[in-house]
Amino acid sequence: MPVPTSSDRADRRLLRDDVYGHLRDAIIDGTFQPGEQLRDAELATWLGVSRTPIREALLRLGQTGLVVAQPGRSTIVSGISSRALREARDVVAAMHQLAVRDAVPRLTGDDLQLMREANARFEGAVTAGDVDGALEADDALHGVPVSVCGNRSLITVLEQFTPVLRRVERLRFASIDGRNSVGKHDELIRLCAAGDRDGAAAVAFGTFQGLSDDDGS
Known part of the structure; x- marks a missing residue:
């Protein structure tokens, strides 16, 4: 039919x-x-x-x-509990570490430029106190290696656990710590451009591990 x-x-x-x-x-x-x-x-x-x-x-x-x-x-x-935050943070950090390690050999010049542009938007949003804009730009930057790696299972896991961290990220990007993330993003992009899979993956992992227990209650 x-x-x-x-x-x-x-x-x-x-x-x-x-x-x-x-x-x-x-x-x-x-x-x-x-x-x-x-x-x-x-x-x-x-x-x-x-x-x-x-x-x-x-x-x-x-x-x-x-x-x-x-x-x-x-x-x-639900409240923002330290245990839930730790568990989600560890899973999300590990998924981004894996995504970056797999994506680095396949990142093109256009991909890296998208990451640089996203970080510029991120810096502008943080400076302006635009938390929504900072979150959107942060998603765009980290979304490049996630998209390039093409691991559907990894993406599914991120879709499930990233929202748990998002409430804490709103607090983070509204503070001075948000400005510190600009430098971490620059380092991630530099290592990706250099083809340093392990170094870039470690920075990606550390970026999300930076959401500490102190951010929760």
């Missing part, structure tokens, strides 16, 4: 991802505070969707550790 022209299934998948992204970002940017109760009906009204994609999104958020579900009762926004 011919391929159906309807895209209902794709639309539903995009809707689920969109709802998940909205709720995830609202937790990360502090719209929803730790300990706050999340009710299906209220969230559905806010986003203008049915309760089904809300429930699916809350389940995904529970897997990342951003919310805690209390069976038969409610779902609440």
Whole structure:
């Protein structure tokens, strides 16, 4: 039979991802505070969707550790615990270390230029106190080797655990420590350009390991 022209299934998948992204970002940017109760009906009204994609999104958020579900009762926004931060930080750091080590031999001049441009945007955003801009630029910079390495399993792991760190990164990039990251990015790019796989991988690992226990509570 011919391929159906309807895209209902794709639309539903995009809707689920969109709802998940909205709720995830609202937790990360502090719209929803730790300990706050999340009710299906209220969230559905806010986003203008049915309760089904809300429930699916809350389940995904529970897997990342951003919310805690209390069976038969409610779902609440989780706190930023030192243990959760340590565990997510170690996993994310290891994934970026692997991505950089695999990507360095394949990085092109254009790839390196994208990283330099992202770091310039990052520096400008940090200087201006634009936390959202700093996060976006930081994602763009580190996303280059992640994309070049092409490891889908690695990308899936990062998608699950990076949101746990994102609330702490917001605090970091709003402080003097954010300016220190500019130099770390410069060193990462320099080593990538030099073809130093191990050195670049070590810097990438250390960049994320720099999210210390002191950033959590």
